[in-house]
Amino acid sequence: MTTLEQLQLDNIAKNDYQIYPLLKQRYSPRIFSNQDLTENDVNRLFEAIRWSASCYNWQPWRFIYAHKGSEGYDKIMDCLSEFNQKWAGNAPFLMLAAYKKNTPEGEENFHALHDLGLSLGNMTVQAEYMGIGLHHMAGVDWKKAHEVFNVPEGFHISTAIAVGYYGGELNNLPEDLREQERAERTRKPQKEFAFEGSWK
Template structure:
């Protein structure tokens, strides 16, 4: 199944064709492929080149995968178990002087943007999740307090069997992709709340 975006400008196919399935093909994901994704992320820009990102990964069938899976919320556990790899994504909250790094979450987003583009280039699908118990994850993986686990990501190839999903999620999986119009969030001048909330 493909779900190409209907864009208003010509953009890269790695962006138009990318979407976030909840069911994945059965082809295995190995460490070499994950390393390619992480290498793409490694070269993302970051404030002061601090590279504050943190990734904890596990491949299906391993203890690490199961440990990550156990940190997901119940809803995400209902579908994420058909992925071939799981990762936890976090960031270091402070700079080397111990002061708050206000840009660390932004930098993690840039890291995952690179990972996402590289994955799409390889025909690999990602589904990023906010539904993760970050406190449980930090305790489970001995992550220090000056870090924060922000998200989890399910990884696998496109082409999964919809029948493996609960019925309500099968409908979600086939819905047309949509986004807010640019005019609701880009302003050549003053911010307009009415436009933003459309």
């Protein structure tokens, strides 16, 4: 068994209660297969977003995406934090995720960021079903991205996402990141975030 195959097995969540298997095996890789995403792959991922829930069905999400080797890909890479640039180039596909800040009536859409998160949750599960890993990144210079991609007024870029089929070589990462890939996944126990009847 290869190191990578063992890594994928080790990353299966050791959950306290039984959950949907695709959720157990989901993790955020920093290494990916060299296999590119096809047009059909991309359409299937965005179709999962298309059918996500949103407040009043406003669907405030917007995305900019690019394949490795394109000018758009290089532009997205250039907007990432220095830390994320150390590994994100392993991904064959990069995205920027944005949301529309206001309702159709021009009022603040307080739920827009929530809806963007729901849509990316849909995409994440669909991707896992297809053998594709997503690594969501907070480390993006959104102001720079707004300028580079001429983002219209009223929209806000929130995150970047590295996308690719699971695979690749662990040795393609710097040593410090290899250790992070091997590290055991941990989560807070439910009692620290779910409270019955009152805030505890």
